Amino acid sequence: MQLSWRRDSIVPVGLAVAVTIATALPATRYMTGLQFDQLAGRAENTLGLAVSALRGELARYENLPALIAQHDSIRALVRDPGNGPLADQVNRELEAINALLGSSVIYAMLPDGTTVAASNHGAPDSFVGGNFAYRPYFSDALAGGEGRFFALGTTSLKRGYYFGAPIREAGRITGVLVFKVDIDPIEMTWKGADYGIVVTDPEGIIFMSDRAEWTYAAIEALTEERLARTAETRRYAETELRELPVTRGQGPGGHLLMTVPEPQGRTEYLALTEAMPEMDWTVKVLMQTRPARIQALIAVAALLSLFWVAVLIWLSLQQRRRRFEERLAVxxxxxETLERRVGERTADLAEVNRRLEEEVIERRATERELRKTQSDLVQAGKLAALGQMSAALSHEFNQPLGAVRAYAENAGILLERGRIDEAQQNLADISALVERMDVLGRHLRNFARMPNTELQTVALEQVIRDTRPIIAPRLRAAGVELETEIGDGDHDGPLLVRAGPVRLQQVLVNIISNAADAVEGRPDPRIRLTARRRGDRVTVAVRDNGPGVAPGIAARIFDPFFTTKGVGKGLGLGLSISYNIVKDFGGSLHLSSPDGGGAEMLLELPAATARDLPEAAE
Structure with missing residues (x-):
């Protein structure tokens, strides 16, 4: 059987070998062309981004020289260049403008090319006193046009792009203002990429590149005419120029190829070029072709491998065809056996599914009952807190009521005696006391009502302000003042959180009440509330100087009905309810024991921004 299989395979294997030999070279050329087209597409996108970045960066400064040239102090200095105090003033002004705009240097020149003021007047390489009349940007601006020129500074030896603008007065040109932009930051963005970018001047000399060794090298022949034109403008100062030995060729699809000698050997690049006529620059993007050629070879190898895998699979299938027929019967x-068993199992699964549906219905009903119970417990906790404060609140109401009675009796006596003004003052005092009781009652009604469960953007300082009247009687009973320190929120605005205002107020009442219980009776009771924003969270810390919480108790402090207070002083629901409320807000609540004694309750809530406020609040 094995011998028969080999004889039958001779013809197919021979045909496969012939197909491989005949298609390998054309397939390699075709795949190389596809890879080069993709590489050219990447190069085109990169070139467009690079040119747009260059134009955009320089366009930021294009109109600034003409604007600065209109300053009265600069015009006055050009009229009177020997005015020392005025020159010092203009130097300082140009220095301030240069620092504000982030340019390289700004300087003003007389019609003969002499620099009379510069932003770098205090530097060792100051331009003041220098003559740059040989620069094209000076002559173009002096003729009334726009001076534009790229060059290496003859004084600073730093590359830059120069903008020149005429200084005009009474319809005539009295000088030139020059604005130099540093191009190094643009060049730094090209470093580390898997492609090369070069920018050449009209003579074909590279003055910007992601590779330092290519800078000031020419990709065109440095003829005497080109060197003379470059020397005339002193574009590159005293820098020695050299030719970069480049070999040009044409790749698949007509793409331009450039081969450049490098330390590790000759490297071939696919080159795309775009001219920038407004600056007289040429930008080239160079993409290494070696990865594209390797990818083409890998693709051809993969295709041929797939072809041979298909041949082997076909031969193997021929051998196994009979075995498949035997296995088919099995x-x-x-x-058939499996279908019978599946039918039996399907019936069992249908019964199990029915039971699961019944359990789901029961679980949902239990869940609804649990949520209702939890809501009732929250309300019960609030009412329990109000009950604990009832004695202090009774004192809060009885004191102004007694005062109202006294003021009313006095007012009657004053009216009988004809002292109308004093009686009116008593009536005004009565109205103020009634307003005080109304405010306290309104806060208690808001606190006791059922809250809205939907979250919204809440100003934390307002919630704390509304909490103070409710908790004030308990704090006075404990002999302590609540110290608060609330930080700023987004863009120095109010501190905003995502929560429910009524439920958040309940949490603060519970936490501050527990702190008051802890410090009551101590010689120097203190409670401090601080709020800070940290990233996308807001932390509210309530710290007291009480005896602290033992580790064994701290582990159970959030359990329902757990309390360390005496009988009738608490249900043990406050912190448990507060913990679940904060969890619904997407926050957290935990207890810590800070250095220096006492206890600190840390409440973390999701931060909100001013744009999250509803329109009505805005």
């Missing part, structure tokens, strides 16, 4: 029998 599988048919197994399939």
């Amino acid at each position: 599988q048919r029998e197994a399939q």
